[in-house]
Amino acid sequence: MKKQLDSSIRNRVISGVIVAFAAVGLYFLFQNVSGIVKIVDTVVGVMQPFIFGLAFAFILNLPMVFLENRFLKLAEKRKKPGKKVNRKAIRALSLFLALLILFFAVTLFLVPIIPQLVVSVETFVGNITDYIDQLDAFVGNFVERFHLDPELVEGLLPSFDKLVDYVVDLLSGSIPQVVNFTSQITSAVLNVVVGLIVSIYFLYSKETFFGQTKKVLYAIFKRETAGKIIRIAGLSNRTFTGFVSGKVIDSLIIGVLCFVGLTAMKMPYTLLISFIVGVTNVIPFFGPIFGAIPSTLIVLLVDPLKAMLLLVFIIALQQFDGNILGPRILGDSTGLPTLWVMFAIIVGGGLFGFVGMLVSVPTFAVIYTLAREGIGAKLRAKGLSPLTRDYKSPGAIVDVVPEEKPTNEEMPNP
16 A cells, blocks of 8 residues: 555656646747747758758659559560569669659740740739729729719728739739849759759668668667557658649649630730649649639739639639549548648648648648547547447437447548
């Protein structure tokens, strides 16, 4: 009895010490947030070439693996008896061809687009005063045609003028920053070049790097823990690969369809608007909104009637993407309900901006899957069902009989 009491007291003391240290750590963290952010920014800046390298490796791995598998099958068929297939040569050839594919894809995409984008932006900024005068004339004609109350219009005009001034200041301030990025291009090009070199080394010997990582994990952690970490890494890789690759393909198709539709309707700044719509479509859920607002404002200053037509077209295009094209390309790559998709995008965008919006959904999808599996295991251990439908009735659970073969149907989309 005395030993149990001493053990209980010791556990309470240890728990109290841990809580005290945690409280001190949190206090120090909140008091030095700015300093910690600076340290993180410095580390990220130093590690930027390696971050680029991992990103390039992630992109190049798909075409490299595809080509490598085809070459291995061909080599196995044609090899002579008693000889082995030269896997290193096949890996080098596959990696080289994957780099060529990436280079030609980027070249074909950027070479015709960038000059036209620059011309469109310069033309828009140069003519913005004339566009505002045309918009004022349109508002005046609209008031006269429909015999609106002059006092009401005069009351609305100041707010409208403020809105126009705000849009002009916003566009005039942001667009030159996008176009005139020459001050940072040297550093960016250097990081990209070093990142490509890092990705080549990584992909050529990726099995060695993976083996070294697994060896370290099994040396540091218990066997079961290391196995769980490796399984989570595999789940993350599959989720990110399926989501990012599918979303990029989906956005390219939407950008092309937008360009074709706007060209048929003879919209101004067709290429610029299609580029904005295609890029913002990469962001799940909120992407169409982010693309529609600046596109509509740009056309609004040129032709208000076409701006309304553009808004209707973008809404129709995004409905097609959300209900037909997107599900066919992406499928259920994340398995996240809409509510959690919104939550992930808002939090990710608030913390890490555009990149956070893009990667937050697959990241939260991995967390969601692991939480679902953990909750299901806990419930089954207690003799309860892991299925959400068994808990929808009000009140406490009385008798819930778990299924003999539990399915993956947990927390279905609302």
